Amino acid sequence: MHIMEGFLPIEHAVGWTLAAAPFVIGGLRAVRRRIDERPEQRMLLGVAAAFTFVLSALKLPSLTGSCSHPTGIGLGAILFGPLIMAPIGGVVLLFQALLLAHGGLTTLGANLFSMAVVGPFAAAAVFRLARRLKVSLAVGVFLAASLADLMTYITTSLQLAWAFPDPVGGFAASFVKFAGVFALTQIPLAISEGLLTVVIFNALARFNPQELQQMKVTEPSELRA
Amino acid sequence: MKGHRNLLLIVAVALLTALPLWQIQRPEAGPDGKVAAIFTGADEKAKALVGEIAPTYRPWFEPLMEPASGEVAALLFALQAAIGAGFIGYYLGVSLTREKMQRAAKEKAATDDTPC
Numbered sequence: 001m002h003i004m005e006g007f008l009p010i011e012h013a014v015g016w017t018l019a020a021a022p023f024v025i026g027g028l029r030a031v032r033r034r035i036d037e038r039p040e041q042r043m044l045l046g047v048a049a050a051f052t053f054v055l056s057a058l059k060l061p062s063l064t065g066s067c068s069h070p071t072g073i074g075l076g077a078i079l080f081g082p083l084i085m086a087p088i089g090g091v092v093l094l095f096q097a098l099l100l101a102h103g104g105l106t107t108l109g110a111n112l113f114s115m116a117v118v119g120p121f122a123a124a125a126v127f128r129l130a131r132r133l134k135v136s137l138a139v140g141v142f143l144a145a146s147l148a149d150l151m152t153y154i155t156t157s158l159q160l161a162w163a164f165p166d167p168v169g170g171f172a173a174s175f176v177k178f179a180g181v182f183a184l185t186q187i188p189l190a191i192s193e194g195l196l197t198v199v200i201f202n203a204l205a206r207f208n209p210q211e212l213q214q215m216k217v218t219e220p221s222e223l224r225a
Numbered sequence: 226m227k228g229h230r231n232l233l234l235i236v237a238v239a240l241l242t243a244l245p246l247w248q249i250q251r252p253e254a255g256p257d258g259k260v261a262a263i264f265t266g267a268d269e270k271a272k273a274l275v276g277e278i279a280p281t282y283r284p285w286f287e288p289l290m291e292p293a294s295g296e297v298a299a300l301l302f303a304l305q306a307a308i309g310a311g312f313i314g315y316y317l318g319v320s321l322t323r324e325k326m327q328r329a330a331k332e333k334a335a336t337d338d339t340p341c
Contacts, residue, residue: 001267001268002268003268003271004268004271004272004284005284005286005287005288006284006285006286006287007272007275007284009282010285043316043319044316046312046316047312047313047316049309049312050308050309050310050311050312050313050316051309051313052309053305053306053308053309053312054305054306054309054310054313055309056305057302057303057305057306057309058306059266059302060242061242061245061246061249061264062245062267063244063245063248063249065245065249065263065264066264066265066266066267066270067264067265067266067267068266068267068268092305095305096305097288098289098290099290099292099301100292100298100301100302101288101290101291101292102268102298103268104286104288105286105289106285106286156271160271160274160275164275164278164279164282165278166278167278174278177274177278178271178274181267181270181271181274182267182271185267186267188241188244188245191241192238192241192242195234195235195237195238195241196234196235196238198234199231199234199235200313202230202231203231203317207317207320207321207323207324208320
């Protein structure tokens, strides 16, 4: 979902940077507050960040014949809420923009907005809805992570379509083209991301039943050590 | 049982990843003898699509630093994954040990309580 360096007109680049900035700042504050209040969750926060590191480094082949990568954002958004994932996603994007020429500094704002703002908020909303509908925990985690992944790539397609409307069909035609590249490729990858998030979530729930309950992620009855 | 389920999930991910490699056929070489590349990055495809939709658009900023080659890029991606996986592995190891020690302490306390 990385929009390449220089591939957004300057006003879009500035606009997306301004749009993403408050989330990153708010997220940094949320991280600090969380660590002050519950220092024992520091390690778990590290796991959420590490999961994003791993998953966004894995470029997986898809049925469209292209490769793309999952984001790993859903896990942290479910555990810690969406805001905290903005700076964490930012670290990953910055690493890739600076060292790998993957994404870029001028497109950092737009990429942040899709992966580290829309993704985590989608994950948290889907997870909360799934909980309310009394869907099982594993299914809720799966849906939250995979839909967040997909929403990130849809957002990227929207951003590019907005910047580069089709000369004939306009915004809609352009969106269909970009979504064909990004969102379609992403469907099997989003499923993989959902499944992998359930795996790591199971492991965390197995070892940290009390912490997850405190974080109001799970109900007491769902966790047996 | 739980471990069993996780194993199944991991197998499913492996299958989902391997399926495209087996499904997608390498296209025939064109008249110029060049074979179209498959499984290129979606990011690169989007970049090409920008060129199609807006042929006059010129990127106005270049990456500050580019990996010297595909191999170097692979190294950095591997490093990124290794840092993440290393931390997760460390955390799970710590959790497992902590649980074992808690259980051992509980057992010890229980045997200490029973009068002989």
